[in-house]
Amino acid sequence: MEPITLNWYLALSAVLFIIGVLGVLLRRNAIVILMSVEIMLNAVNLSLVAISQALGETSGQILVFFVMSVAAAEAAIGLALVIALFRRKTSVDVQTLSLFRR
Amino acid sequence: MDITFYFPPLADYVATFPMLVLAVAALLCVVVDIFYNDAKGVAILAGASLLVTLLFEAARLSLPPAKALYGMVYVGGTASLVNMTILFSGFLTVLIAQPYLKRLGRNYGEVYALLLVAVVGMMALGSAANLLTLFAGLETMSVCLYILTALVREKDGAIESALKYFLLGAFSTGFLLYGIALIYGATGTMDLSDFADRLASTNAGVMFWGGTALLLVGFFFKVSAVPFHMWTPDVYQGAPTPISGFMATASKTSAFAAMVLVLGRALPSAQWQTTVAIVALLSMVIGNFVALAQSNVKRMLAYSSIAHAGYVLTGIASATPEGYAGALYYLLVYTVMNVGAFGVLAYLEHDNRQGDTQTVDSLAGTGQRYPLLGVVMAVCLFSLLGFPPLAGFFGKVYVFGPAVKSGLAWLAVAGVLTSAVSAAYYLRVLYVMWMKPSPDDAVAPQFEGVPPLAAVALAGCAAFLLLLTFTPWVMDAAVAFFRDVPAAIVSLP
Amino acid sequence: MLAPVLFFLFAAVAIAASIGTLLARNPVNSALSLIVNLLAVASLYLTLNAAFIGIVQVLVYAGAIMVLFLFVIMLLNLEATPVLEAIDKRILAGYAGGTLLLGAITYLLARGLGALPTFEIAESAAATGTPRALALNLFTTYALPFELIGLLLLVATIGAVMIAKKRFV
Numbered sequence: 001m002e003p004i005t006l007n008w009y010l011a012l013s014a015v016l017f018i019i020g021v022l023g024v025l026l027r028r029n030a031i032v033i034l035m036s037v038e039i040m041l042n043a044v045n046l047s048l049v050a051i052s053q054a055l056g057e058t059s060g061q062i063l064v065f066f067v068m069s070v071a072a073a074e075a076a077i078g079l080a081l082v083i084a085l086f087r088r089k090t091s092v093d094v095q096t097l098s099l100f101r102r
Numbered sequence: 103m104d105i106t107f108y109f110p111p112l113a114d115y116v117a118t119f120p121m122l123v124l125a126v127a128a129l130l131c132v133v134v135d136i137f138y139n140d141a142k143g144v145a146i147l148a149g150a151s152l153l154v155t156l157l158f159e160a161a162r163l164s165l166p167p168a169k170a171l172y173g174m175v176y177v178g179g180t181a182s183l184v185n186m187t188i189l190f191s192g193f194l195t196v197l198i199a200q201p202y203l204k205r206l207g208r209n210y211g212e213v214y215a216l217l218l219v220a221v222v223g224m225m226a227l228g229s230a231a232n233l234l235t236l237f238a239g240l241e242t243m244s245v246c247l248y249i250l251t252a253l254v255r256e257k258d259g260a261i262e263s264a265l266k267y268f269l270l271g272a273f274s275t276g277f278l279l280y281g282i283a284l285i286y287g288a289t290g291t292m293d294l295s296d297f298a299d300r301l302a303s304t305n306a307g308v309m310f311w312g313g314t315a316l317l318l319v320g321f322f323f324k325v326s327a328v329p330f331h332m333w334t335p336d337v338y339q340g341a342p343t344p345i346s347g348f349m350a351t352a353s354k355t356s357a358f359a360a361m362v363l364v365l366g367r368a369l370p371s372a373q374w375q376t377t378v379a380i381v382a383l384l385s386m387v388i389g390n391f392v393a394l395a396q397s398n399v400k401r402m403l404a405y406s407s408i409a410h411a412g413y414v415l416t417g418i419a420s421a422t423p424e425g426y427a428g429a430l431y432y433l434l435v436y437t438v439m440n441v442g443a444f445g446v447l448a449y450l451e452h453d454n455r456q457g458d459t460q461t462v463d464s465l466a467g468t469g470q471r472y473p474l475l476g477v478v479m480a481v482c483l484f485s486l487l488g489f490p491p492l493a494g495f496f497g498k499v500y501v502f503g504p505a506v507k508s509g510l511a512w513l514a515v516a517g518v519l520t521s522a523v524s525a526a527y528y529l530r531v532l533y534v535m536w537m538k539p540s541p542d543d544a545v546a547p548q549f550e551g552v553p554p555l556a557a558v559a560l561a562g563c564a565a566f567l568l569l570l571t572f573t574p575w576v577m578d579a580a581v582a583f584f585r586d587v588p589a590a591i592v593s594l595p
Numbered sequence: 596m597l598a599p600v601l602f603f604l605f606a607a608v609a610i611a612a613s614i615g616t617l618l619a620r621n622p623v624n625s626a627l628s629l630i631v632n633l634l635a636v637a638s639l640y641l642t643l644n645a646a647f648i649g650i651v652q653v654l655v656y657a658g659a660i661m662v663l664f665l666f667v668i669m670l671l672n673l674e675a676t677p678v679l680e681a682i683d684k685r686i687l688a689g690y691a692g693g694t695l696l697l698g699a700i701t702y703l704l705a706r707g708l709g710a711l712p713t714f715e716i717a718e719s720a721a722a723t724g725t726p727r728a729l730a731l732n733l734f735t736t737y738a739l740p741f742e743l744i745g746l747l748l749l750v751a752t753i754g755a756v757m758i759a760k761k762r763f764v
Binding site for chain 3 (some may be wrong): 171210227234249252253261
């Protein structure tokens with residue numbers, strides 16, 4: 001069996017990223033959309049770590065730290081917004097966002 | 103390398119002085135608010151910290167650009183110009199927003215803290231010399247703006263528009279980040295100034311250009327250029343009006359400045375020039391024509407801000423230092439015009455819903471009842487329109503001129519034509535404000551008269567635009583400064 | 596010789612779990628699949644010798660963030676709301692188009708990335724994945740973005756309270 005190269009990791013990362021994009025575009029539940037964004041960020045993290053280890057250079061992994069912190073911050077804000085929306089509309093379906101269409 | 107006690111050199115503290123001051127002021131705002139609720143002092147603290155940093159940046163405007171803190175940010179020169187634009191927007195916003203927030207019952211220390219942290223993030227984004235700083239600054243700015251959009255959460259639309267902004271923003275962050283990862287893979291570095299060398303020595307075409315395209319998607323979203331503009335009208339309409347003005351100006355300024363840094367210095371131009379030009383064209387055409395059809399004033403200004411993103415992109419699409427300098431000048435002028443216009447709207451509101459149902463017709467007769475607001479609005483709108491002697495006109499000259507020189511004459515022609523279209527909706531607002539008599543059943547604005555500090559800030563916007571044109575020595579100084587900007591952009595370390 | 600087996604095993608789990616997140620009708624199932632996906636990616640970090648990132652992934656992502664998600668789903672009692680989303684033609688077309696796009700991109704990657712440096716896990720010394728190597732850079736060279744992220748977490752805390760607290764005084 002031939003050894004695993006960087007390309008395999010990047011290809012896997014691309015596949016996961018596209019699945020995340022599909023989730024954002026096709027799902028209507030705001031929480032699931034948020035989870036799909038997490039899949040996207042996670043896919044990018046995989047690329048960054050693989051590239052960073054292949055190059056023997058740390059800045060990619062440090063960016064991964066930052067992405068994880070940002071994901072945590074975004075999850076907190078996003079879920080707070082979802083809770084506030086649910087209090088008003090008793091729904092987390094993004095199609096109920098009326099947004100000034102009157 | 104041994105781990106010893108580590109202190110950055112003093113020069114780094116000086117270099118990041120503005121960020122340090124603003125971050126400490128933001129923390130103080132939160133702490134003071136615990137003990138003194140609704141204190142006027144919090145707003146004064148926030149305003150003072152912004153003023154101090156503004157003066158500090160002005161003092162280093164003439165320094166040659168340099169890198170600080172291990173090559174993480176640029177300081178001095180054009181970076182100072184960008185920071186000053188952002189800080190000026192923040193300062194005016196604090197002055198205008200304080201009475202407004204007080205009326206809403208939202209005069210919390212937290213709001214000022216969020217504003218200050220957003221400014222810190224914008225400064226990091228606008229002067230980033232490394233992709234890590236760029237990402238950290240962008241996210242700090244965005245998260246603060248998501249929260250500020252949802253500030254008046256009892257109101258219909260605030261939470262909805264914040265959620266829409268948030269979901270689309272997080273989505274675009276994913277693309278931007280993937281772009282960073284691919285560029286990192288192709289070049290092996292996060293340092294902007296190393297890209298050119300690395301690309302010359304390696305051959306990673308597909309990956310690098312794929313990364314650049316994804317990075318551009320992220321930037322286009324943040325500056326609300328056309329295929330990625332869907333969030334803009336809803337968010338500007340749903341957010342408190344002075345905050346909309348802040349978002350429309352400061353966040354765009356920093357994102358455009360980062361775009362100039364990444365595209366202008368780090369990457370060869372031929373590959374992206376056409377793309378940026380097409381996006382610029384779409385933004386100008388769609389922004390201006392859709393703005394014509396808007397009856398809501400805040401929505402109209404949102405579409406107009408999309409069109410203005412197109413004008414700035416025209417300067418960037420020219421891919422010459424002159425074009426970048428023109429874009430930076432345009433952003434400065436645009437910031438003052440738009441903060442002024444949104445500020446006037448904030449004080450003419452009478453729907454008790456932060457103006458999100460305020461139509462153009464409802465402004466009838468307000469010009470004569472509130473001459474100060476009417477005059478400021480007239481100056482700002484004429485300047486946004488690009489009326490000849492005003493500052494906005496020179497802005498358009500500075501962005502369209504370089505575009506013509508680098509063979510994008512069609513884009514400049516489109517820009518001039520769509521500017522002519524924009525006259526229709528800008529002048530309609532002025533016509534309604536000054537010429538139409540106010541109807542008998544007119545509802546008075548929630549503000550009877552403008553609070554003194556906000557009046558000073560609004561008058562300051564108008565005065566700034568007029569001074570830039572009608573005072574010879576100010577104009578000479580500006581022309582002299584902006585003549586040196588292209589050289590400064592080229593010579594960035 | 597074990598490395599390729601581990602890679603393909605965890606890659607399959609990661610893809611299957613992320614598709615599960617996408618397709619699950621109940622948000623709780625989505626969240627649970629996402630946790631599996633995150634754990635599989637954490638294992639992939641370990642195959643890359645990036646031990647520290649892998650552990651942080653388990654602690655922060657799968658531990659803290661996903662608990663927050665599950666907590667909110669339970670709090671809103673979303674199971675009680677109808678989760679059946681009507682399958683319309685647009686969504687079906689979206690899935691079909693997405694699958695095509697997925698295939699195209701995978702194909703392009705398989706063909707176009709030949710120029711990249713070949714990299715074998717056995718060769719990569721674990722040196723760049725250790726906490727020590729990361730910390731030395733994080734707290735010196737990258738001190739500024741690090742501080743910015745600190746500010747970001749602070750404002751996110753403030754913002755979450757401002758937005759979600761029942762009565763904000």
